[in-house]
Amino acid sequence: MTHTTSNREIAAQFERLADLLEIEDENPFRVRAYRNAARTIEGLSPRLSDLVADDADLTGLPAIGREIAARIREIVLTGRLSALDEIARRVPSELSDLMKVRGLGPKGVKALYDHFHVRSLHDLERVAKQGRVREIEGFGAKKEAALLDGIGRLRRGGERRTRLADAEPEAERLKSWLAAADGVQRVEIAGSYRRRRETVGDLDIVVSGTDGAAVMDRLLAHEDIERVVSHGETRSTVILHSGLQVDVRTVEADSFGAALLYFTGSKEHNVELRQRAIDRHWKLNEYGLFNGERPIAGREEQDLYARLGLAWVPPELRENHGEIELSAADDLPTLVTVDDVRGNLHAHTTWSDGGDTLEDMARAAQARGYAYLAVTDHGPKVRVANGLDARRLRRQMGDIDRLNAQLDGLVLLKGCEVDILQHGELDLPDDVLAELDVVVCSIHYNLRQGREAQTERVLRAMDNPHFMIWGHPTAREINRREPIDIDLDRCLEAAAERGIVVEINAQPKRLDLKDTHARLALEKGCALAIDTDAHSVADLDLMRHGVDQARRAGATRERIVNTGSLADVRRRLRAP
DNA sequence: GCCGTTTTCGGCCCGACTGTTTTCAGTCG
Numbered sequence: 001m002t003h004t005t006s007n008r009e010i011a012a013q014f015e016r017l018a019d020l021l022e023i024e025d026e027n028p029f030r031v032r033a034y035r036n037a038a039r040t041i042e043g044l045s046p047r048l049s050d051l052v053a054d055d056a057d058l059t060g061l062p063a064i065g066r067e068i069a070a071r072i073r074e075i076v077l078t079g080r081l082s083a084l085d086e087i088a089r090r091v092p093s094e095l096s097d098l099m100k101v102r103g104l105g106p107k108g109v110k111a112l113y114d115h116f117h118v119r120s121l122h123d124l125e126r127v128a129k130q131g132r133v134r135e136i137e138g139f140g141a142k143k144e145a146a147l148l149d150g151i152g153r154l155r156r157g158g159e160r161r162t163r164l165a166d167a168e169p170e171a172e173r174l175k176s177w178l179a180a181a182d183g184v185q186r187v188e189i190a191g192s193y194r195r196r197r198e199t200v201g202d203l204d205i206v207v208s209g210t211d212g213a214a215v216m217d218r219l220l221a222h223e224d225i226e227r228v229v230s231h232g233e234t235r236s237t238v239i240l241h242s243g244l245q246v247d248v249r250t251v252e253a254d255s256f257g258a259a260l261l262y263f264t265g266s267k268e269h270n271v272e273l274r275q276r277a278i279d280r281h282w283k284l285n286e287y288g289l290f291n292g293e294r295p296i297a298g299r300e301e302q303d304l305y306a307r308l309g310l311a312w313v314p315p316e317l318r319e320n321h322g323e324i325e326l327s328a329a330d331d332l333p334t335l336v337t338v339d340d341v342r343g344n345l346h347a348h349t350t351w352s353d354g355g356d357t358l359e360d361m362a363r364a365a366q367a368r369g370y371a372y373l374a375v376t377d378h379g380p381k382v383r384v385a386n387g388l389d390a391r392r393l394r395r396q397m398g399d400i401d402r403l404n405a406q407l408d409g410l411v412l413l414k415g416c417e418v419d420i421l422q423h424g425e426l427d428l429p430d431d432v433l434a435e436l437d438v439v440v441c442s443i444h445y446n447l448r449q450g451r452e453a454q455t456e457r458v459l460r461a462m463d464n465p466h467f468m469i470w471g472h473p474t475a476r477e478i479n480r481r482e483p484i485d486i487d488l489d490r491c492l493e494a495a496a497e498r499g500i501v502v503e504i505n506a507q508p509k510r511l512d513l514k515d516t517h518a519r520l521a522l523e524k525g526c527a528l529a530i531d532t533d534a535h536s537v538a539d540l541d542l543m544r545h546g547v548d549q550a551r552r553a554g555a556t557r558e559r560i561v562n563t564g565s566l567a568d569v570r571r572r573l574r575a576p
Numbered sequence: 577g578c579c580g581t582t583t584t585c586g587g588c589c590c591g592a593c594t595g596t597t598t599t600c601a602g603t604c605g
Contacts, residue, residue, distance in 0.1 A: 029588055033577035065578050105603050140596055204605085230593050237593090237604090247605075263605090274589070285590075
């Protein structure tokens with residue numbers, strides 16, 4: 001009997017183990033090994049509990065060796081991690097939670113526990129408020145205040161990552177603000193923002209110029225800043241009113257490319273690059289590539305990659321998921337761009353829950369240079385959205401015919417976002433679906449069915465020959481709703497077999513499929529559509545967010561259906 | 577504890593900043 005422990009829970013166990021080992025002052029490399037394993041597990045798309053059930057060899061996974069593979073099996077098979085139980089006899093395992101307080105590391109946690117038996121945030125708050133933390137050597141009044149502040153931040157949920165689209169306005173404001181500082185040459189936002197991850201933990205801004213201090217002074221003068229965490233000549237950290245943390249780093253122009261590379265990451269990508277440097281008896285750091293003391297490259301990212309025998313890697317691919325091998329072979333994919341997109345296959349109007357009329361949506365799509373726009377209002381199941389029954393849908397088709405007669409250059413496609421009902425039925429009859437150009441099938445209700453039922457539900461729906469596009473497949477909403485529990489491998493294989501197109505929904509709250517799942521879909525041979533799921537004219541501009549995720553999945557233009565002409569699209573959407 | 581076309585032992589990133597220190601440990605990224 002296997003326990004259905006999620007990958008996230010398993011990763012959390014290893015993180016906790018690493019924290020406790022660190023508090024016990026264990027070998028730091030052993031600690032790191034557990035943290036690396038946790039990272040691998042968090043980013044893994046198949047479930048470990050399934051892999052264990054299939055008796056798969058886990059040691060092929062990065063950072064997973066014999067020992068940790070055995071411990072994963074233990075967690076899946078018994079629900080326990082005995083190493084954690086064992087260490088918990090010496091150190092209370094809650095101490096791991098204290099490590100999340102900013103400014104408090106393993107040494108501090110240990111000292112607080114030894115002196116005052118501090119085991120919880122509550123304990124720490126009490127001792128700090130009594131002003132007794134400073135009794136410990138190495139702690140003082142400032143540290144005490146910083147810890148109280150850290151507790152407050154943690155309680156306010158400061159750990160949550162910010163959605164990329166929410167961080168964008170703040171990031172761009174800061175970027176142009178810094179660009180106007182004295183002597184500034186270049187400013188780039190690096191980190192996961194530049195890699196276009198769906199969320200960002202903080203913003204990393206790299207600046208080159210002749211006067212680092214002037215940049216930092218200007219940073220501190222920005223109106224969005226709530227608090228300064230640290231402030232140096234080349235590096236500062238601030239917190240914005242929104243709670244977003246911003247790290248600004250200044251370098252000389254000759255190091256800008258190296259710093260940009262370094263702070264764009266990912267960490268794993270950088271580790272690989274550094275290893276390539278070491279193989280050549282060189283050193284790569286945020287200042288440049290060096291042979292001994294002699295700089296070889298540093299001003300431009302391209303130069304650094306070139307000297308390491310690599311083609312420049314688009315930031316979206318820098319996750320050490322095979323991109324370095326492709327780069328070495330000069331075989332990187334030419335990633336899809338927002339300019340490649342020629343139409344939109346999922347949009348709503350005032351007929352259901354959209355905010356703009358059919359005609360306004362059509363004109364707006366036309367203005368954006370699109371060749372086609374599929375009108376896919378909700379089917380009848382989604383009553384709260386005023387979903388269309390067969391009768392209203394046929395009336396809408398008439399309106400679309402009349403509009404198409406007037407439109408020049410843009411063709412409106414007749415469509416519907418059909419609901420996949422609880423057992424895999426669709427919420428409109430086949431004879432109506434047969435009259436449509438585009439049928440997007442999505443799940444909106446019964447999100448909490450078990451994995452087996454959920455999988456069967458989708459597979460059964462896919463048996464309907466009118467099922468053309470699988471809309472927002474996991475129904476997740478970032479920071480708000482977990483994905484449905486479903487065997488995505490099987491469903492994507494089924495989609496590939498049947499010629500069903502899989503959606504990357506470009507709504508910033510959805511981005512569903514997410515990057516790793518989109519990559520999986522490509523590996524399974526699926527074609528993708530990047531859809532805005534627009535509920536207004538303004539939403540049509542969300543396309544770029546979906547393109548970002550497609551790029552992270554390594555998608556070329558050819559793999560995205562709506563980069564094709566109208567004739568291409570008609571051919572690639574399966575005809576029953 | 578993981579990893580391996582210089583390998584199965586000996587590596588594993590390291591620099592910036594803070595606070596509490598009179599020269600550095602801890603934390604962070």
